[in-house]
Amino acid sequence: MVTSLYYYGINAALKAVIDRFYAYNHELHGGKQAVTLISGYGDDSAFASMKLYFKQLLDYMRWQPAGTVLASDSWNGRQLAKHVQEAAELGHQFK
Numbered sequence: 001m002v003t004s005l006y007y008y009g010i011n012a013a014l015k016a017v018i019d020r021f022y023a024y025n026h027e028l029h030g031g032k033q034a035v036t037l038i039s040g041y042g043d044d045s046a047f048a049s050m051k052l053y054f055k056q057l058l059d060y061m062r063w064q065p066a067g068t069v070l071a072s073d074s075w076n077g078r079q080l081a082k083h084v085q086e087a088a089e090l091g092h093q094f095k
Contacts, residue, residue, distance in 0.1 A: 001054070005040025008049045018057065030062040037087060039071035046072065067093065 001018075003010040010018075021028055036054050040046060047070045058065055067090040071083035 001034060002037040003050075005038055005042075005046060005050065008046065010050065010053070021061070025061075028061060032061070032063045033066035034058055034061075034063045035066050035090065036068040037071070038069070039074040039083070041075055042072060044070060044072050 001014060003014045006012075009015075034054075038047060038050055051068075051070075054068075055065075069083055069086045069090060071080065071087075073079040074083065
């Protein structure tokens, strides 16, 4: 799941996809992994509500968290490069 931080929450496009899960809950429950990638401005504390939201969603769907990249201060080129590297390393785990 990939989103930008919008007022401490997920963007509308991802929210619409998650809302559609409801119609397919039986097929989607359990046995899956989820990767969470979030970018936004501010420090790591800005992601607190989103981390809780995704934890509750994964618990409800019975999905295992497979990794998370929280790209705080993504406006900063050095920080962004660090987060891109984190995402690349996470992605290499799924070969």
